[in-house]
Each structure stands twice: as structure tokens, then as C-alpha cells.
Amino acid sequence: MHKTDSNIIAPRQRASTFCRLYGNFFFKNFRSPKYLSLRPLRITVRHPGMTKKRILITGAAGFLGSHLSDRFLAEGYQVIGMDNLLTGSLDNIEHLFKEKDFEYYHHDVTKFIHIPGKLDYILHFASPASPIDYLQMPIQTLKVGAHGTHNCLGLAKEKGARILVASTSEVYGDPLVHPQTEEYWGNVNPVGPRGVYDEAKRFLEAITMAYHNYHGVETRIIRIFNTYGPRMRVNDGRVLPAFFSQAIRGEGLTVFGDGSQTRSFCYVDDLVEGIYRLLLSDYHLPVNIGNPSEITVMQFAHEVLELVQNPKAYIDYRPLPVDDPKQRRPDITKAQTLLGWNPKFDRATGLKLTYEYFKTVVRVG
Numbered sequence: 001m002h003k004t005d006s007n008i009i010a011p012r013q014r015a016s017t018f019c020r021l022y023g024n025f026f027f028k029n030f031r032s033p034k035y036l037s038l039r040p041l042r043i044t045v046r047h048p049g050m051t052k053k054r055i056l057i058t059g060a061a062g063f064l065g066s067h068l069s070d071r072f073l074a075e076g077y078q079v080i081g082m083d084n085l086l087t088g089s090l091d092n093i094e095h096l097f098k099e100k101d102f103e104y105y106h107h108d109v110t111k112f113i114h115i116p117g118k119l120d121y122i123l124h125f126a127s128p129a130s131p132i133d134y135l136q137m138p139i140q141t142l143k144v145g146a147h148g149t150h151n152c153l154g155l156a157k158e159k160g161a162r163i164l165v166a167s168t169s170e171v172y173g174d175p176l177v178h179p180q181t182e183e184y185w186g187n188v189n190p191v192g193p194r195g196v197y198d199e200a201k202r203f204l205e206a207i208t209m210a211y212h213n214y215h216g217v218e219t220r221i222i223r224i225f226n227t228y229g230p231r232m233r234v235n236d237g238r239v240l241p242a243f244f245s246q247a248i249r250g251e252g253l254t255v256f257g258d259g260s261q262t263r264s265f266c267y268v269d270d271l272v273e274g275i276y277r278l279l280l281s282d283y284h285l286p287v288n289i290g291n292p293s294e295i296t297v298m299q300f301a302h303e304v305l306e307l308v309q310n311p312k313a314y315i316d317y318r319p320l321p322v323d324d325p326k327q328r329r330p331d332i333t334k335a336q337t338l339l340g341w342n343p344k345f346d347r348a349t350g351l352k353l354t355y356e357y358f359k360t361v362v363r364v365g
């Protein structure tokens with residue numbers, strides 16, 4: 001399952017040994033004028049896949065990382081998926097282990113990262129990402145945003161790779177500017193329960209800019225707004241998995257507060273397209289990617305109830321968590337103008353596709 005270093009190094013060694021042996025042979029035996037007058041002799045040593053771009057995806061066994069692994073394999077890249085399975089699951093990438101261009105490294109990116117061979121790109125997506133996860137794992141959340149990002153940037157510098165780091169709409173905190181443009185600096189409570197995630201991601205952006213400005217590393221920063229789709233963890237505590245699993249089981253949909261807080265939900269395939277375009281763009285400042293269609297949490301609960309049609313399900317009001325942002329909607333002008341990107345999936349379509357997935361993974365009874 002886990003490929004060893006020798007698997008990866010062997011083809012490169014074979015190629016260089018070939019050049020050393022046969023290059024010398026041709027040089028010694030064919031340098032007379034007779035041969036030099038002929039068309040120049042070209043020796044092309046081609047190892048299958050050698051010209052393919054090689055990309056490291058951290059957090060590859062997570063919701064977004066697994067979809068990114070699928071996409072980059074489909075685009076003809078060699079993908080190295082890295083994860084420590086703190087919140088990710090091998091179920092998400094099980095189907096990739098048969099792919100010859102996929103390698104999996106079980107590794108915690110807060111520790112030094114070693115990747116043998118060349119590396120063209122890095123996508124740094126490792127992190128707990130749901131409020132419940134980062135409340136339960138505050139130190140790991142801070143470490144992966146800080147040490148993990150530092151290690152990924154160091155690796156990018158060493159390899160001459162371009163790196164795209166996953167930031168978040170949480171850098172805007174409970175925003176006082178609406179919708180949120182990339183120029184807005186945010187309203188974050190550093191010592192509140194969400195501070196561990198928000199500040200980790202703000203540090204991620206700061207150190208990424210430092211590596212760009214000081215070391216000249218090619219960097220890209222995406223600010224991801226609420227995203228949903230197949231492979232979200234059923235019990236990760238986020239609103240969509242919570243509502244779908246509760247509706248399917250015929251339980252109360254736990255609406256926090258009065259449900260008047262807003263979010264804007266983006267289907268995962270749209271997000272992946274935005275990431276792909278941003279990585280290949282030449283823009284190094286942060287770019288919002290999200291779907292600007294904004295609804296209240298209460299409206300969202302009713303959309304899920306409508307779709308699932310379980311007469312036993314109902315609305316169950318719960319207290320609003322501390323520092324829960326009251327509103328959130330991306331201004332996506334930058335993504336539209338710089339990347340030619342627009343979301344293609346409306347919520348009705350995206351929710352139907354996601355419901356099909358949750359029907360297969362939610363246990364009833």
C-alpha cells in the first residue's frame with residue numbers, strides 16, 4: 001500500500017545509469033568526423049510517466065483532498081497523497097490505490113516532510129476543518145496551520161515547486177463587511193473557541209506571503225467558503241452532514257440559535273475547478289472561492305427536509321455557539337475576472353448529488 005522510497009527512486013536511477021553507460025559508449029565510439037557529419041545522434045531515455053507533473057496533496061484522505069487527488073490524476077498528474085488520518089479516512093481514497101500514478105504517504109505534516117524525487121506542485125490541505133474538530137483538537141489545528149505550513153513551504157523552496165495553500169473564509173471572522181472581498185481584513189476573536197482555526201489560517205497566509213516575498217517561492221492562497229458534497233464525514237458536526245444525517249434518521253435537525261445566521265454553500269466540484277485554475281494562474285494574493293448564493297441556516301434546514309421527505313424529522317433549536325459568524329457570502333469578482341471561474345452547480349443540483357451519497361453512508365436505527 002505505502003510505497004517505499006526505493007520504488008520511487010529506482011526508475012530515476014535506472015535512467016541515469018543508462019545515460020552514464022551508453023552515453024560514454026556513444027561518445028567513445030562515434031566521435032570520428034564520419035559520424036559527426038551525420039545528423040546529431042539523439043538519445044532519449046523515456047521512462048513512462050517521467051514527463052508527467054508531480055504534485056503533493058496534503059490532507060489527501062480528507063473531503064477536499066480526496067476530490068483534488070481524483071481531479072489531478074484525471075488531468076494526468078502523478079499524485080502523492082499525504083495524510084495522518086486524524087480527521088481523514090482511507091475510505092475516501094481507497095479507489096486510488098490501484099492507480100499507477102498515485103502514491104500514499106502516511107505522514108503528519110507538522111513533522112519534517114521528505115519527498116524523494118522531483119516535485120512540481122504542492123497543495124496544502126491538511127487541517128481539521130469543522131468547528132467541532134478544531135474545538136476538540138485545538139493544538140493540532142494550530143500546529144498544522146503553523147508548523148505544517150512552514151514545512152510545506154520549506155519543501156516547496158527546496159524543490160522549486162509551486163505551492164497553493166488552503167485558507168478559509170474564517171480569516172474574516174464574524175465579518176462586518178458584506179459580502180466579503182479579499183481586501184477586508186476581518187473581525188476575528190483570537191482568544192475565542194474558533195480562534196485556534198482562524199488564527200492558524202491567518203498565520204498560514206502570513207508565512208506564505210513571507211516565503212513568496214523573501215524567498216521568491218511561487219505561492220497561491222485560496223480562501224475557501226463553505227463547501228459541501230460527497231465524502232463529507234457524517235459526524236463532523238458541520239451543518240450539512242448534521243442536517244442530512246438527522247433528516248435521514250428521522251431525528252430533530254439541530255438548528256443553532258434562531259437559524260437566522262447566513263452561509264453560502266459551494267458544491268465541491270466547483271471548488272475543485274477554482275483550485276485547479278488558481279494553481280495554474282500567475283496570481284499570488286488571496287482569492288475567494290465560494291458560491292455567492294446566500295441562505296439562512298433555517299432555510300437550509302427546510303431545503304434538506306424537503307429533499308429527504310422523512311415525516312419523522314423536525315426542527316430542534318439549540319444554543320448558538322460562541323462567535324458563530326452571523327453572515328457569510330463571498331465576493332467572487334477576483335475569481336471571475338482573474339480565473340474566468342464561476343460556480344456551475346446550483347444548490348438544488350448539488351444537494352441532490354450529496355443526498356445520494358449520504359443515503360449510502362448514514363446508518364439508520
Ligand code: UDP
Pocket residue numbers: 130131226237238239240242243254255256257261263297320321324325
Ligand atoms: N449549524 C447548525 N446546526 C448544526 C451545525 C451547524 O445550525 O448542527 C450552524 C452553525 O451554527 C453555523 C452554520 O450552521 O451558523 C454553519 O456551520 P458549520 O459548522 O457548517 O460551519 P461554519 O460556517 O460555522 O464554519
